[in-house]
Amino acid sequence: MFADLHIHTTFSDGASTPEEVVRMAAQAKLRAVAITDHDTMDGFWPARREAELLGVDILEGVELSTEHDGMEVHILAYCIGPENTRFQEHMDVFRNARLSRAQKIVTKLQHLGIDISFDEVLKTAGHGSVGRPHIAQVLLATGKISSIAEAFEYYIGVGKPAYEPRLKYHPAEMVMLVRKLGGVPVLAHPGISCADDLIVSLIEAGLQGLEVYHPKHPREMENYYLGLCRTYGLVATGGSDFHGTGMAGHGRLGEGKAPYTTVLQLRALAAANGR
Known part of the structure; x- marks a missing residue:
């Protein structure tokens, strides 16, 4: 087993x-x-x-x-x-940090002339914890990139123009x-x-x-x-x-x-x- x-x-x-x-x-x-x-x-x-x-x-x-x-x-x-409330309090902090980070990444993309919205990212994430893969999926779905890997390589990967550090x-x-x-x-x-x-x-x-x-x-x-x-x-x-x-x-x-x-x-x- x-x-x-x-x-x-x-x-x-x-x-x-x-x-x-x-x-x-x-x-x-x-x-x-x-x-x-x-x-x-x-x-x-x-x-x-x-x-x-x-x-x-x-x-x-x-x-x-x-x-x-x-x-x-x-x-x-x-x-x-x-059901551990103390742990869930920490999870709330982590999730809110993810939301804030995603918003900042979308804003940076918009400043680069890439017209996507944070609402699109939230819709893609559904009830899930928001992350860079969801932003990459929106970029792909709207034709801004030709692959998920391209999103990280050119825009949202470490050191790229729309990258935003995570809560450390x-x-x-x-x-x-x-x-x-x-x-x-x-x-x-x-x-x-x-x-x-x-x-x-x-x-x-x-x-x-x-x-x-x-x-x-x-x-x-x-x-x-x-x-x-x-x-x-x-x-x-x-x-x-x-x-x-x-x-x-x-x-x-x-x-x-x-x-x-x-x-x-x-x-x-x-x-x-x-x-």
């Missing part, structure tokens, strides 16, 4: 609804999934309702964006319930926050986001897991991070980083997965953290 513990839905920058994700997971014979949208847990409830009908286990999750030395570092927070948190801050609230912090796809010296410092801050199994981690890298997990007593998690069928740059549902026992390990850690 396996679990895919890194999945995005229409509640952030994914193309599939939480219900669709659960149905696909059941078809793929996955025992468990975690919906890990960016800065929101609103997709958990519809996913859980569908999961109860189909016999799929759902683990609470969210992906939090941080920055270290100019590089994005993502922390996966597991086992903090969406250091990954250690986020790790400590997740632990304080009783959750389990895991470093997402370490092979593509950070150096080993940061991993060691995050472990000292309270990091409890590494996302070992990921579509962009070759076998040699998986073995390396498994070794780190054994050395430091971390949980080895895994996920596809699924954003929807056919979404370029991301894995297929279940392509990155961990044994179902990982779900039990994460829940046991959360129970210990909450004592």
Whole structure:
């Protein structure tokens, strides 16, 4: 039995609804999934309702964006319930910062003579957490660019004319926050986001897991991070980083997965953290 513990839905920058994700997971014979949208847990409830009908286990999750030395570092927070009001207060701060950032990017695009509106971006995002991919989708839909990649390359990528920095948190801050609230912090796809010296410092801050199994981690890298997990007593998690069928740059549902026992390990850690 396996679990895919890194999945995005229409509640952030994914193309599939939480219900669709659960149905696909059941078809793929996955025992468990975690919906890990960016800065929101609103997709958990519809996913859980569908999961109860189909016999799929759902683990609470969210992906939090941080920055270290100019590089994005993502922390996966597991086992903090969406009913946790203290955590939701922090989510509100993150989401409001995303809205403000998106507004500033749209204003910069308008100053460049690119006529799109913030309302179009909000409509594209739907009930999801707004991000640069939604702006890129509007640019593509209105014919301003010929591909999503072009939006980042010429306009909204780091250092480009319409780029706007995000609200900056250091990954250690986020790790400590997740632990304080009783959750389990895991470093997402370490092979593509950070150096080993940061991993060691995050472990000292309270990091409890590494996302070992990921579509962009070759076998040699998986073995390396498994070794780190054994050395430091971390949980080895895994996920596809699924954003929807056919979404370029991301894995297929279940392509990155961990044994179902990982779900039990994460829940046991959360129970210990909450004592």
